[in-house]
Amino acid sequence: MKRYIGRRTAYCLLSLFLLSVTIFFFVRVTGDPATLLVEPGASEADIAAMHHQFGLDKPLWMQYGIFMKSLAHGDLGKSFYYRTPVMELYLSRLPNSLYLATVAMVFSLIIGIPSGVLASVRVGRFWDRAGKMFTLLGLSLPSFWVGLVLILIFSVYLGWLPSSGAGTPLHLIMPAFALGWYFAAAHMRLTRSSMLEVLGSEYVKLARLKGLPQVLVIAKHAFKNALIPVLTLAGINLVIMVNVATVVEVVFAWPGIGRLLYEGITFRDFPVVQGVVLMGGAMIVIVNLVVDILYAVIDPRIRLES
Amino acid sequence: MTITAPVETYDFPSRVSSRFDFLRLKDFPLIPALILGCIALVAIFANFLAPHNPEIGSLTARFKPPFWQTGGSTKYLLGTDQLGRDVLSRLIFGARVSMVVGFTAVIFAGTVGTTLGIISGYLGGWVDQVIMRVTDTWLALPGLMFAIFLAAIVGPSMWNIVIILGLVYWTRYARVIRGEVLSLKEREFVRLAIVAGCSKWTIMYRHILPNVINSAIVIGTLMLGVVIITEASLSFLGVGVPPPQAAWGLMLSDGKQSLMVGRWWLSVLPGLCIMLMVLSANILGDWLRVKLDPQLRQL
Numbered sequence: 001m002k003r004y005i006g007r008r009t010a011y012c013l014l015s016l017f018l019l020s021v022t023i024f025f026f027v028r029v030t031g032d033p034a035t036l037l038v039e040p041g042a043s044e045a046d047i048a049a050m051h052h053q054f055g056l057d058k059p060l061w062m063q064y065g066i067f068m069k070s071l072a073h074g075d076l077g078k079s080f081y082y083r084t085p086v087m088e089l090y091l092s093r094l095p096n097s098l099y100l101a102t103v104a105m106v107f108s109l110i111i112g113i114p115s116g117v118l119a120s121v122r123v124g125r126f127w128d129r130a131g132k133m134f135t136l137l138g139l140s141l142p143s144f145w146v147g148l149v150l151i152l153i154f155s156v157y158l159g160w161l162p163s164s165g166a167g168t169p170l171h172l173i174m175p176a177f178a179l180g181w182y183f184a185a186a187h188m189r190l191t192r193s194s195m196l197e198v199l200g201s202e203y204v205k206l207a208r209l210k211g212l213p214q215v216l217v218i219a220k221h222a223f224k225n226a227l228i229p230v231l232t233l234a235g236i237n238l239v240i241m242v243n244v245a246t247v248v249e250v251v252f253a254w255p256g257i258g259r260l261l262y263e264g265i266t267f268r269d270f271p272v273v274q275g276v277v278l279m280g281g282a283m284i285v286i287v288n289l290v291v292d293i294l295y296a297v298i299d300p301r302i303r304l305e306s
Numbered sequence: 307m308t309i310t311a312p313v314e315t316y317d318f319p320s321r322v323s324s325r326f327d328f329l330r331l332k333d334f335p336l337i338p339a340l341i342l343g344c345i346a347l348v349a350i351f352a353n354f355l356a357p358h359n360p361e362i363g364s365l366t367a368r369f370k371p372p373f374w375q376t377g378g379s380t381k382y383l384l385g386t387d388q389l390g391r392d393v394l395s396r397l398i399f400g401a402r403v404s405m406v407v408g409f410t411a412v413i414f415a416g417t418v419g420t421t422l423g424i425i426s427g428y429l430g431g432w433v434d435q436v437i438m439r440v441t442d443t444w445l446a447l448p449g450l451m452f453a454i455f456l457a458a459i460v461g462p463s464m465w466n467i468v469i470i471l472g473l474v475y476w477t478r479y480a481r482v483i484r485g486e487v488l489s490l491k492e493r494e495f496v497r498l499a500i501v502a503g504c505s506k507w508t509i510m511y512r513h514i515l516p517n518v519i520n521s522a523i524v525i526g527t528l529m530l531g532v533v534i535i536t537e538a539s540l541s542f543l544g545v546g547v548p549p550p551q552a553a554w555g556l557m558l559s560d561g562k563q564s565l566m567v568g569r570w571w572l573s574v575l576p577g578l579c580i581m582l583m584v585l586s587a588n589i590l591g592d593w594l595r596v597k598l599d600p601q602l603r604q605l
Binding site: 018247 | 439443444447448451452454455456458531535538539542543544545558561562565566567570573574577580581585589592
C-alpha cells in the first residue's frame with residue numbers, strides 16, 4: 001500500500017515537472033517572450049531592456065531555475081495589465097469558476113444518470129436508441145453555440161433570463177446548462193456501460209433468483225454498485241469543467257478563470273495565460289493522484305496488483 | 307522443334323475481397339456519409355459555388371436578413387453580416403477552412419501519434435518510459451486549454467492552428483496504439499519475422515503498422531469532430547483563423563455582437579454547419595469503430 005502510494009506520488013511529481021518544462025519550453029522556444037511583452041514596433045533598446053528586466057539574457061537552465069524557484073513560492077509572476085500578482089487574480093476568480101462548475105455538474109448528473117440507467121435496462125430498445133442519439137448530440141454541439149442559442153431564445157425572444165454577468169442564481173442557469181450539456185452525454189454513456197456490467201454479474205443474478213422484484217434489483221443491488229465509477233468520473237470532470245469553461249464563460253461574461261484566460265489573450269498579458277494553464281494542468285494531475293490513492297484504499301485488488 | 311513453356315493455372319477467387327467490402331453492409335450510415343461528402347464538395351468548389359466574395363461586402367447592404375424574412379432579398383439568400391458580406395458565401399468558404407484544418411490536423415496528429423505509439427510499444431524500455439510520461443503529462447492538460455495556450459504564443463494563422471491541433475491531439479493516438487502493439491509483438495508472426503532476421507524498423511513498418519492502421523483510422527474519424535470544434539473555439543476566442551477569412555468559429559464570434567438585437571442568422575447558421583459536420587463525423591466514426599474493432603465485433 002505504502003509502496004503503491006509512493007510510486008503514484010513519484011509519477012505525479014514527474015508529471016508536474018514535465019508540465020512545467022513543457023510550458024517553459026514552449027514559451028521560450030517558439031519565439032522571444034519579450035516580443036510578447038512589448039508593444040509591436042518597439043525599439044531594439046526597449047527589447048534589450050525587457051530582456052534584462054525579466055532575466056531573459058541568462059542561460060536557459062538558469063532561467064528555468066528561477067522560474068521553478070518562484071513557482072515553489074506560489075509566485076506565478078505579475079500581470080502586465082492588472083499590475084497585480086497572477087496568483088491573487090487567479091484565486092479571486094476561482095470561486096466563481098467552482099460555483100459554475102458545481103451547478104453544471106449537478107445538472108449533468110441529473111440528466112446523465114437516470115437516462116443512463118433507463119438505457120441499460122432497455123438495451124437495444126427505444127430508450128437506448130434515444131439515449132444514444134442524445135450522447136451523439138451532446139458530443140457534437142459546440143457548447144458556445146448552445147450558449148448563443150439559449151441567449152437568443154431565453155433572453156432575446158422570451159426575456160426570461162439575463163444574457164450575461166453574474167450575481168443572481170438566474171445568471172447561472174444558462175451557462176450551467178451550456179457547460180453541463182456536453183458532460184451529461186459522457187455521464188450517461190458511463191452510467192449505461194457500468195450498469196450493464198453490474199447487471200450481468202453473479203450477485204445480481206442471485207438477487208433475481210431469489211425472486212426480488214425488478215425495481216429492487218435495479219435500484220438497490222445494481223444501481224448502488226454501478227454508481228462508483230460514475231462518481232469518480234464526475235469528480236475528475238468537475239476539475240476539467242473548471243478548466244475548459246473558457247468559451248462558455250466568454251459567451252455569458254461569467255467572471256471565472258476561463259474569462260481570465262481570455263482577458264490574458266486579448267490584453268497580451270502573458271504571465272496570466274501561462275499561470276492559468278499551469279494551474280489547470282497541476283490541478284488535474286493532482287486530482288488524478290487523489291483518485292488513484294482513494295481507489296487503492298477502497299479496493300484491495302488494486303493495491304495488491306502492484 | 308518448339309519448346310512450349312509449361313502453363314501454370316491458378317484458381318482465382320471469383321471476386322477479390324477488398325478492404326472496402328464493409329461499404330456494402332446494410333447498416334452503413336449513408337446520410338452522415340453523404341453530408342460529409344457534400345461538405346467536402348462544397349469546400350473544393352467554393353470558388354464556383356459562392357455567389358459573392360466572402361471577404362468583401364458592401365456597407366450599404368449591412369445586416370440584411372435571409373430572403374424569407376421581411377427586408378431580405380434573393381440577392382443575399384441567407385442575409386449579410388455587419389460588413390455587408392454575404393453569409394451564404396462565407397458559410398461556403400468556411401467549409402473549406404473546417405475541412406482543410408480538420409483533415410490535415412487529424413492526419414498530422416495521427417502520423418505523429420501512431421509512429422510514437424508503435425516505437426514506444428515495440429522498443430519498450432527507457433524509450434517507452436520517456437514517450438509515455440510525456441504522453442501522460444500532455445493528456446493531463448485539457449485539449450482546448452493547451453491549444454489556447456499554444457495559439458496565444460505563436461499567433462493566429464490557419465497553418466499554425468493545424469500544427470497546434472496536431473501537437474495537442476497526437477497523445478490520443480499514441481496511448482491506444484501503444485497498447486495494441488504490446489499485444490501484437492507477442493504474436494507468432496512477429497516472432498517469425500525476428501527469426502527471419504528482419505530489422506526492428508522493418509518489423510515495425512511492414513508487420514506492426516498494417517495491423518494498427520485500422521485503429522488509427524477509427525480514432526482519426528472520432529477525432530475529426532473534436533478537432534473541428536476546437537478550431538471553431540479558437541477562432542471564436544480570436545486566436546484561431548484570423549479575420550477577414552471566412553471560418554465558422556469566427557462568424558459565430560462576429561454574430562455574438564448583434565445577437566441581442568435579434569439578428570439570429572449570424573450565429574445560428576454557422577453553428578448549424580459545425581453541428582452537421584461534427585455529428586456526421588461522429589456517427590461515421592462510431593460505426594467504423596464497431597466495424598473495424600475486432601473486440602467489439604464479437605459482441
